Amino acid sequence: MSERILDIQNLSVTFGGLHALKDLNFHVDEGEIVGVIGPNGAGKTTFFNMISGMVTPTSGDILFEGESLIGLDPNQVTQRGISRTFQNVRLFANMTILENVMVSQHCRTKQGVWGALFNTPAFKKEEAEIRAHAEKVLGFFGTRLIGYRLEQPASVLSYANRRRLEIARAMATSPRLLLLDEPVAGMNPKESAELTGLIGKLRSEWGFTIVMIEHDMNVVRDVSDRVVCLDHGETLAQGSFDEVSNDPEVIEAYLGRPLEKQK
Amino acid sequence: MSDINANVLATEAAETIEDLAESASGLFNDVDRDRVVRYGSYLAMALVFVSLVGMAVGLDGRQILFWINPDVYVNHPDGQGLSLGDVALWMWPLLLGWAATNEVVLEGMQARVRGVSDLVTGFLVGALGGLGISFLTFLMSVDREINPENGVPAYGARDPLVNWNEQLYIMLTFNRGWTFALWAWPLLAGLLAMVGASFRVMSDPIRKAITAALISVLSVSVFQFLVDDLLEGVGETIADPGRISNFFESDPSLGRPRVDSAFDPLIDFLYAKTGGLRLEGVILVAVVAAALSLVASYLVRGRVKQARQAYFDRPLAERTRSSALLMVGVALALLIVPFFTGSIINELLANVGIFLLLALGLNIVVGLAGILDLGYVAFFAVGGYTTAVLTSAGRGESWPSWVPLLVDEGEPVVGGWLIALVLVMVFAGLTGLLIGAPVIRMRGDYLAIVTLGFGEIIRLLFLSDWLKGYFGGAQGITNIEGADFGPIGTVTGVEPRSVFYLVAVFAAIAIYVSWRLERSRLGRAWMAIREDESVAEAMGINTVNMKLMAFVVGAVLASFAGAIFSAKVGSIFPTSFLILVSIIILVVVIVGGMGNIMGVIAGSLVLIGVLGGPKQPGLLQEFSEYKLLIYGVLLVWMMLQRPEGLVPNVRRSRELHQEEFLQDAWLKGEVDTDDEGDDVATEVAPA
Numbered sequence A: 001m002s003e004r005i006l007d008i009q010n011l012s013v014t015f016g017g018l019h020a021l022k023d024l025n026f027h028v029d030e031g032e033i034v035g036v037i038g039p040n041g042a043g044k045t046t047f048f049n050m051i052s053g054m055v056t057p058t059s060g061d062i063l064f065e066g067e068s069l070i071g072l073d074p075n076q077v078t079q080r081g082i083s084r085t086f087q088n089v090r091l092f093a094n095m096t097i098l099e100n101v102m103v104s105q106h107c108r109t110k111q112g113v114w115g116a117l118f119n120t121p122a123f124k125k126e127e128a129e130i131r132a133h134a135e136k137v138l139g140f141f142g143t144r145l146i147g148y149r150l151e152q153p154a155s156v157l158s159y160a161n162r163r164r165l166e167i168a169r170a171m172a173t174s175p176r177l178l179l180l181d182e183p184v185a186g187m188n189p190k191e192s193a194e195l196t197g198l199i200g201k202l203r204s205e206w207g208f209t210i211v212m213i214e215h216d217m218n219v220v221r222d223v224s225d226r227v228v229c230l231d232h233g234e235t236l237a238q239g240s241f242d243e244v245s246n247d248p249e250v251i252e253a254y255l256g257r258p259l260e261k262q263k
Numbered sequence B: 001m002s003d004i005n006a007n008v009l010a011t012e013a014a015e016t017i018e019d020l021a022e023s024a025s026g027l028f029n030d031v032d033r034d035r036v037v038r039y040g041s042y043l044a045m046a047l048v049f050v051s052l053v054g055m056a057v058g059l060d061g062r063q064i065l066f067w068i069n070p071d072v073y074v075n076h077p078d079g080q081g082l083s084l085g086d087v088a089l090w091m092w093p094l095l096l097g098w099a100a101t102n103e104v105v106l107e108g109m110q111a112r113v114r115g116v117s118d119l120v121t122g123f124l125v126g127a128l129g130g131l132g133i134s135f136l137t138f139l140m141s142v143d144r145e146i147n148p149e150n151g152v153p154a155y156g157a158r159d160p161l162v163n164w165n166e167q168l169y170i171m172l173t174f175n176r177g178w179t180f181a182l183w184a185w186p187l188l189a190g191l192l193a194m195v196g197a198s199f200r201v202m203s204d205p206i207r208k209a210i211t212a213a214l215i216s217v218l219s220v221s222v223f224q225f226l227v228d229d230l231l232e233g234v235g236e237t238i239a240d241p242g243r244i245s246n247f248f249e250s251d252p253s254l255g256r257p258r259v260d261s262a263f264d265p266l267i268d269f270l271y272a273k274t275g276g277l278r279l280e281g282v283i284l285v286a287v288v289a290a291a292l293s294l295v296a297s298y299l300v301r302g303r304v305k306q307a308r309q310a311y312f313d314r315p316l317a318e319r320t321r322s323s324a325l326l327m328v329g330v331a332l333a334l335l336i337v338p339f340f341t342g343s344i345i346n347e348l349l350a351n352v353g354i355f356l357l358l359a360l361g362l363n364i365v366v367g368l369a370g371i372l373d374l375g376y377v378a379f380f381a382v383g384g385y386t387t388a389v390l391t392s393a394g395r396g397e398s399w400p401s402w403v404p405l406l407v408d409e410g411e412p413v414v415g416g417w418l419i420a421l422v423l424v425m426v427f428a429g430l431t432g433l434l435i436g437a438p439v440i441r442m443r444g445d446y447l448a449i450v451t452l453g454f455g456e457i458i459r460l461l462f463l464s465d466w467l468k469g470y471f472g473g474a475q476g477i478t479n480i481e482g483a484d485f486g487p488i489g490t491v492t493g494v495e496p497r498s499v500f501y502l503v504a505v506f507a508a509i510a511i512y513v514s515w516r517l518e519r520s521r522l523g524r525a526w527m528a529i530r531e532d533e534s535v536a537e538a539m540g541i542n543t544v545n546m547k548l549m550a551f552v553v554g555a556v557l558a559s560f561a562g563a564i565f566s567a568k569v570g571s572i573f574p575t576s577f578l579i580l581v582s583i584i585i586l587v588v589v590i591v592g593g594m595g596n597i598m599g600v601i602a603g604s605l606v607l608i609g610v611l612g613g614p615k616q617p618g619l620l621q622e623f624s625e626y627k628l629l630i631y632g633v634l635l636v637w638m639m640l641q642r643p644e645g646l647v648p649n650v651r652r653s654r655e656l657h658q659e660e661f662l663q664d665a666w667l668k669g670e671v672d673t674d675d676e677g678d679d680v681a682t683e684v685a686p687a
């Protein structure tokens, strides 16, 4: 089942004179986990911003399940089934952990003013479902985000838990394609190993297709089916991890540091 | 033997004297000179400002308490007691003396033992501030020239400074010339500031008792009108319980037969005939308040704190339930108040209600969704004018006949107001969409400015000659009928009690709406938008629609207020809908506590009830001239000291005090530090 879920064609964007992305061609098949690597400023986050509708490309096309995403607002993109996390953790810091995950189910629910005011059975049922789904999603991370934590504001969480909550919030939108921007940044080796396992489960248990930006090569090697390396807005190499990590251009882009030594 | 003793005594005495001298100089060393100078200058500025703004003299006419029996000594030359003007001056040394001795004690630091040096600081601050007035009176005396013909003093600087006049001079010099003021003011202000500072030295229960006494005396005297009215109403009911049966028929304050109230003796004991607390009254109120406070602090002691802690430890759902219960209780208590008050207080309560309704609507827009709407008055106007057009025979000539007129031969149609209300809702909703659609995509300041513009446009449309045939231009629409509810009664401005109950019903609806929406999918989306609009959008929230929805809900609530306002006042003009109304509602929401229903209620009671609305008088009618000044000062002070408002919303105060909050949470062990895997993950809630 190698149906194309995401197909990016000749995508370019410029900020002022800067070509953040140049003629990018890229695709993701259903059920794949694709790792995106590249040195700082390569344009990886910009690439995500473009898919999620937060930045409009200068030219090119983004097809999601065969339909173009160009011109859609971010919320419409999410509605279609793409969800993302942010590199610089952007939780709703003063909402509780539960609320963070409840609010991101917004586009999958529909009760309005009427239901809320009269507390209709449909409203109650939906609220219960939202809550149940939220707890299920949070339960994915063991006991870290549930129990007494549910009612705590997101701002009290540790850095690693904030990253987990970011992922939970993205999961709660029920996407088919999940974009993870440096999910293990700032985690210690043990935590990132654990999260690596969870990313695998996101595909096997939840059925998400995943594109992941990551600097930690261990994580990239362990979970990615395929790796893309970007530099200066251009694709340097695509292929299996071993192929890409041994590509001389990629090695050069990382300032000549042999990738193996990054452990 | 005795020699040695004498020697020992002598050396001991010398040592004691040395110690004393040392501690005396130590006393002054303990005083922070910079602080004294800083607060002293603040005080001087405050005193001179209050004098020159005209507050001191302007409020001097209202005597609030007497130390000389005014019934015996009419116009005693030394003054008979304290006027509101005196209070406007005297409160500053008290407050600044207290503020100047404030010390921040950080976690883990030892608090300094308070003592004489605090009193000295207070006195010095006060004396320095008092010198401000001494200097002012000196300048005035230089400028003062007595006209040789009629002996009337004239002032050269009167021209730019309106309040630079003989009345001020007499008041500030106690009618004894500037040389008296030269030393009297530093002394008076110094002593007052010392009293203020002494609050830091006192033990807790004593301080509480004195504060209670002070505040009670002040409120019982300043709010004499309210106390009088309430005591009279309750007293009359006790004396003649049959009065209750007439309550629903008409306002008993209107032409009611004067029954001797059971509290008449108390009123006569407390207040002088000319108004103001008598000395006996002052003592009674102070003693009762202090005694109650002392009893309370000995009986309750740590229990309040414990109870609070226990309350906050309970789960959220339970807390919401008990606070809802509390609110219902308070509301019920409020509902019976108008039974006992006269029409002036009831009118005031009705005004508070109308502004509360407006503020609740704005609270959804600003407090929940974070949309800074400065043109909110537009919807109030739309509600008012729509009602007027539908229920006034005096509406413009140009309306085609198919626009219904719910008036029947000069009498309101039963239920006509309710029918009008439906149309009001529709029009307000449409206006909300119309104004909202173009502006809602903007953010922050831009949105504020554009809404401000739209608010004015709507008012100018009503004012315009172009639509004069419809809305009457500057003449507005008069002869608006009251709201006739058939057997239940008719709500008109003549019976403020009926207006109060109508407003109460709608305020209850607004509270219910805010409360339900906040806890729904919509409320969560609004919160997310307020926190981070772009992320909210990326998480699938249609921010444009959601913001528009908040805007429209707010608009509809405001239009309800407009409809009630129309029926109450009976005539509306474009000047009823100035931008000032928007600003004042916003101030109510901000001062009360944005995003918090209780806060909004508190804000309306305090600001609209006490100070008054844009055109509506409050309890302190004397202040109406300085209302905006006080609003402004209050707003600035709130922003600096307590940006979360009187009754803060938990979430908002978290936003505003993020760091302190995290520090607290950290101290309580609630913050999770980066964990080392599963061992921590299985940890249970801290006890």
Ligand SMILES: Nc1ncnc2c1ncn2[C@@H]1O[C@H](COP(=O)(O)OP(=O)(O)OP(=O)(O)O)[C@@H](O)[C@H]1O
Residues within 6 Å of the ligand: A015, A018, A020, A038, A039, A040, A041, A042, A043, A044, A045, A046, A047, A087
């Ligand atoms: N909104 C913007 N306006 C102007 N320039 C931008 C904008 N967003 C990104 N850039 C620029 O585009 C380039 C790519 O940035 P991007 O954030 O995509 O890099 P990245 O690959 O995610 O890097 P990192 O590994 O540090 O996260 C950078 O030079 C950045 O400064």
Ligand SMILES: [Mg+2]
Residues within 6 Å of the ligand: A044, A045, A046, A087
């Ligand atoms: Mg990045």
